[in-house]
Amino acid sequence: MTKKTHDKTVLMGKSPPKMAGALPLLGHMLEFGKNPFAYMMKLRNTLGEIGEFRMFHQQMVLLTGPEASEAFFRAPDAQLDQSQAYKIMTPIFGKGVVFDAPPHKKDQQLKMLMPVLRDQPMRGYARVIVREVEQMIADWGDSGEIDLLEFMKELTIYTSSHCLLGDEFRYELNEEFARIYHDLEQGVNPLAFVFPYLPLPVFRRRDKARARLQELVTAIIDKRARKAEKSEDAFQMLIDARYDDGTRLSAHEITGMLIGTIFAGHHTTAGTAAWTLLELARRPEYLDAVLQELDGNFGAEGEVTFQSLREIPVLENVIKEVLRLHPPLIFLIRKVVQDFHFKDYTVKAGKYVCASPRVSHRIAGVFPDPEKFDPDRYTEARQEDARPFSWIAFGGGKHKCSGNAFAMLQLKAIFCILLRRYTFELIDDKDSYQDDFTQMVVQPQSPCRVRYVKRSPIADAQSGAALADNQQSQATTTPGFRIMLDRELCQGHATCMTEAPELFRVDDAGHVTVLQENPSSELLKKARQAEKYCPTQAIKIELNNRT
Template identity: 40%
Template structure:
């Protein structure tokens, strides 16, 4: 006690009356609590680590080398949550099932699409998708969803089957083709028939196809930052968009005047109306939504069809797919419809695995309207500030080694019952079609389309991939195979298994 009392100032506290000592003790306790709270709060407010970049231009150089290359370089050093500055934008990446939960589940008021996808507006047109507020956009997404319900898909499959059978009649008994080019043509034909309508497919296909080509080529990397930059590609894009609006306006007016109904997405949009106002869609809205639907599906389906074929024609996993076709044929003959395609689980897994390895959209983006906290699998917490662009990458996340065994290998059996690697680490282990609030509504359509094409090919041709195996074109806006994908074919009929 003497030794303690000799400390500077402590004798004052000892000599104070009990009420004063209690007051000082309470103040001291509150002060300590405040300091501890501040330190804890500061820890909880820790921002994600940042990619080291040059001043001013920030991460532009790293992005020019390719976003996937940057992710592969920074992930081992910074982990699954980090920020890179690109010009004036801070982009925070969330890589992994645990980290991306908020990305996929957050409401629009917290993480929104509209701000980051404005570069689509010149292509899709005014008054649709990313050029309208959230409530209108949700109604428009409902129109998309209703046009892709099972009853509609069943009618679309008959168009897909017809287009595939008709397209491959032009192949001879044997030959060599660029599979990538062939499937791009066929997907455009089937999408035109199912989505754009009979009139386009029968009478205006080449004209509309050329205009879509100009629209497609008008979406460049520079378009993301400067969508209205007066360059030749943008001028051709704007001219094509205007001509498409005129073509579709005439078709819509003729359909309405005739009272004739067709089984296609165009008809679904003509018949749709807003719940909030009871108003039918305008011609311009229908045109924009048709363009958006074709853009959303055409690239994904043609790219995934090509990768599916390239991997299966390596032969290792081709046998089970052919056995499944024989077994299905033994029960249904040559018939193909929605229900029969739904039975093809082996082919489904083959397509799904191609899409895991090669998702056409390598980045998914949102804009943060408020701070939020994200926790990585190591238990570290970071606060992502308001105003950041938040990103995740299917191309990177789909190959995480702690989620998938031998993640760079093509192995459709990883999705088979008993393995199901895509479910082991959580709901967002497989994000080729996005997920959560903004999952792709066209996923069932894409699988039906790709199944139809490959079922027909496997039943009618022997196919051999001519080396080399295609590389990935990381420089494209929608990432697919680089260059040609050459295949040797020979016409033959696949024999059904005998019914036991």
């Protein structure tokens, strides 16, 4: 329905259907708080792909399914504001940092962080992660028991801080920083969406940790200023960074942006790593398939490199299926600044809209038999995730998690070492390992006990290089092609430029230029590599019609 107002045509859609059972003052908060996922599944099953509920005084609209998710992720910031929705992070990142900064300033801050997650630095991280894993398991011996989640939390904070923040955080402040980070992470509490400054112990610890971290950051800045040689980590990039007007970042801003960097590299990865081992431990057939792939590619002592981590699709598909069933974030949220329209519905300004990866990943029309753990969904033959915005474990659109490529690299590198050294067994009943929905970052419930046993010696890997070369030599003549670049999705990782420098150029600001409008067929393989490895799937290759 439309109406005329001062010669403008205004869309007048229906209001989203509402869930019944809202309580005075509390709304649906009690039922939502007990199990957010179960409540949102109930809403989806009751109302469909769009439905409204209430958390205290806030009206929330849940969007699920590929079409609704695409509308959510592609909406401009002027309509759906990410910053307004994530005021929960202001006490953690700090006033005036990232989500609390004005839009033009936030964009500059995010660009300052992007270089550490670009393609070229990423190529050196595999060796660092492997070294950290080897150190963590050096004294394990032949067998033992661990709390898997606690182990993964410790391991991933070491790998992330070493790769992204620098030596001081890894070697000089490792134990204190781990405690600080734990208190900050606990501050990401569902209650903080509505009441971020309640005088609760968890919020007091959050604020104390933020203040202490800024003290440590200030001391490191002073120490680095006295050194002749410069580091090449994210910390140094932020020290050297300038806003467009030439001003430097303050210690307060650097602290908040370092926290943002480590959140991108760690806060979802520990739970995913734990769930990957748990799912493999209770499904021997998939564990055997992963071990066969790893043993065949690496043998006992094969080197784990950036390139070799790209060539283990069986393990990658297992991780993707873990992320489908156990996405770390309960929901992603935006505030409606201008009326938001989806199909014949209108969500009025002032409300909040949210997308739930966990609910959208369990739609049978997209992922058949959705409760089944089935990594083969992502094989070439099935490609159940091929539909845009169907698999959204890292979000989507221009705000897709910029650390997604680092997270996948980190996870694959960890398992390339752990699974070749040890087998893992569940100590408790397999059905007792469940998700914990009491925190905003969903992880397995504690305790999460597993037993490890050292594997028998592994035969040397057969060289796959000759096979790959042979396959390449058998390439047939291919038609011409064209490159489609979705600039709304591009984040400037520069992977495309590394894979196909003849076709792409990425400047320091992250802007991508396609260098050839009609590339020759000889460049198709490189273009396909750029398409395949783009972290945000912003590139599509279309073959010209054969004549």
